[in-house]
Amino acid sequence: MNIDAHTGNVVNFYDTHPINEQQILEKLRADGIGLATLNEDILQLYDMDHYDGVEAIDVLAQKAGISATSQVLDVASGMGGPARYLAHNYGCRVMGIDLTESRVEGAIRLTELTGLSDRVAFRTANALVNPFSDQTFDVIIGQEAWCHIPDKQRLIAECVRVTRIGGHIAFTDILEGSGLNSGQREELSRGMGYVDLGTLAGYQGLLAAAGCVVEEAENLSARWAVILRQRQEMYRSLEAQTVARFGEAVYRRWDDVYTLFVGLIEQGQLAGGRFLARRR
């Protein structure tokens, strides 16, 4: 698959994802929460698309030393849950970039609803062509998103370029573990938009080569195996909504590929990792 076809595949994956802006708004309504009373303390329970909820964001924020004066960039920010959470809880300013326009538009609208638009902004952009100047940010974060990005060397180089000297890059990602066969690789690429997955050692090498000190690299696989089973149940609980919005075939394809994904994590063929690096 060439990069353009891959990009289209990722955008389509997120345009038809079971977690989306409409689904979040419907869940809020079903729970009796009016938009006039919505705030970040409530929305943070509904809008995250990574593993381990706000605790995972706190771990990254604390390791990277995010404070009220920090300028943070979330690379592949999705619907903006982590960006809003960081601005609300740490007082920092956060910019999010994401490839998928529907995600960026949803992120902007959800941010307006929480009154955080003065400190949190989003732009449609490919992380491989980061639109910001050198050394713009104190901290770069990313969560369960860089697995979709084809050229990890360029991705890391772009992240390092926009980080100020002494600033941090803190991220979690889905990794290749003990290895995949070509059928599994193809299925994950077609069904979930995963491409050229990084490894624990691979990311450390890329960060070091791009001018960083790698301060931590942790294997999160055991924890993620538990979380992913629970997430599959959550996605299955959204079956009626997903079928109504995107059709039966999309839901079935989703469930099949997610079943494969969870199995591969449980068997160690895929892995999870958390990285903390400082720009020298």
Ligand SMILES: C[S@@+](CC[C@H](N)C(=O)[O-])C[C@H]1O[C@@H](n2cnc3c(N)ncnc32)[C@H](O)[C@@H]1O
């Ligand atoms: C699982 S979501 C993560 C969202 C967010 N980190 C969160 O925790 O809620 C992955 C996101 O990566 C974005 N993405 C994929 N490839 C990208 C690229 N090359 N550049 C920027 N964003 C990309 C997708 O559009 C999607 O919104």
